[in-house]
Amino acid sequence: MNTLLRIAIQKSGRLQEGSLELLKESGLSISNGKDQLKTQARNFPVEVLFLRDDDIPQYVEDQVADIGIVGENVFAEKKKDNRLIKRLDFSKCRLSMAVPRGENYTGVQWLQGKNIATSYPNIVKGFLAKHNVEAGIHEISGSVEIAPGIGLADAICDIVSTGSTLLSNGLQEVEIVMQSEAVIIASPTLSPEKQKILDKLLFRIEAVKKAKNSKYILLNCPNESIEKITQVIPGMKSPTIIPLTRAGWSSLHSVVDENDFWERIDQLREFGAEGILVVPIEKMIV
Numbered sequence: 001m002n003t004l005l006r007i008a009i010q011k012s013g014r015l016q017e018g019s020l021e022l023l024k025e026s027g028l029s030i031s032n033g034k035d036q037l038k039t040q041a042r043n044f045p046v047e048v049l050f051l052r053d054d055d056i057p058q059y060v061e062d063q064v065a066d067i068g069i070v071g072e073n074v075f076a077e078k079k080k081d082n083r084l085i086k087r088l089d090f091s092k093c094r095l096s097m098a099v100p101r102g103e104n105y106t107g108v109q110w111l112q113g114k115n116i117a118t119s120y121p122n123i124v125k126g127f128l129a130k131h132n133v134e135a136g137i138h139e140i141s142g143s144v145e146i147a148p149g150i151g152l153a154d155a156i157c158d159i160v161s162t163g164s165t166l167l168s169n170g171l172q173e174v175e176i177v178m179q180s181e182a183v184i185i186a187s188p189t190l191s192p193e194k195q196k197i198l199d200k201l202l203f204r205i206e207a208v209k210k211a212k213n214s215k216y217i218l219l220n221c222p223n224e225s226i227e228k229i230t231q232v233i234p235g236m237k238s239p240t241i242i243p244l245t246r247a248g249w250s251s252l253h254s255v256v257d258e259n260d261f262w263e264r265i266d267q268l269r270e271f272g273a274e275g276i277l278v279v280p281i282e283k284m285i286v
């Protein structure tokens, strides 16, 4: 029988779309019917399991799944026998402490002797121990932000992204406990056949991730600026230079990092670049 790598992803929720999109952009042809909990890629030796995200670390530890995509917060909370093998740049959020607005929060010591509602008791325990604070932990599985308002707790520790849930529940964020994003976790041991499939998949994922963080850039510039512009956008090896029919001018093609994109554009314009075109890159193999 042919070996299949089993990948567990969230059935529905905040991670589902990003996880499926990543696998599809990596060239895997996957059909996901509404109530389908298991499917095999048509063109790659992979089987996808659709599960509750909280259960994924256990499935990976038990080797029911070989790898899984979860939030780093869930990986840290569950403390299962999993390896974190790749950060994926989506579902970015933070796990934060929040207290009712209007409370005079003076620092972590404020939490001493208080009650904290959270779905992440292990992470909160670790945070409190690190700061030598003793507090009660009230574990609830959802709608955590409601807890102070109904007298269930003095503070909460939950996921924050835009902060709008905190705002609409009259809470203020006071401590960032951890930053999180979607990650790939793997069981500690994989057979050589499965490891080979995983390596192939990780290579593709890296190409997709790099492409998302980069843009292809084309511009026209006077020949005397080529050297300076090359220093600003060196590209993968070096830019491509194509002479224009207009004497003394060239077209320069390169790759630019999404993160410092606007800064680079300003520098390029200073050096006389004109007709700048910026286009997305679909895959990038270095």
Ligand SMILES: Nc1ncnc2c1ncn2[C@@H]1O[C@H](COP(=O)(O)OP(=O)(O)OP(=O)(O)O)[C@@H](O)[C@H]1O
Residues within 6 Å of the ligand: 010, 011, 012, 013, 014, 015, 051, 052, 053, 054, 070, 071, 072, 073, 074, 091, 092, 093, 159, 160, 161, 162, 180, 181, 182
């Ligand atoms: N507002 C947000 N912005 C960005 N990422 C988020 C946000 N909320 C949650 N996440 C990330 O997505 C993960 C899944 O969140 P979701 O709310 O879908 O979980 P859930 O309700 O526990 O789902 P399930 O039904 O699978 O148990 C979280 O563990 C976190 O890493």
Ligand SMILES: O=P(O)(O)OC[C@H]1O[C@H](OP(=O)(O)OP(=O)(O)O)[C@H](O)[C@@H]1O
Residues within 6 Å of the ligand: 014, 142, 143, 145, 158, 159, 160, 161, 162, 163, 164, 165, 166
């Ligand atoms: O800072 P914000 O942008 O408001 O996001 C934070 C909220 O997002 C998540 O809940 P979600 O909306 O996924 O609903 P859930 O309670 O069903 O998990 C999380 O549990 C927070 O409540």
Ligand SMILES: [Mg+2]
Residues within 6 Å of the ligand: 052, 053, 054
């Ligand atoms: Mg869950």
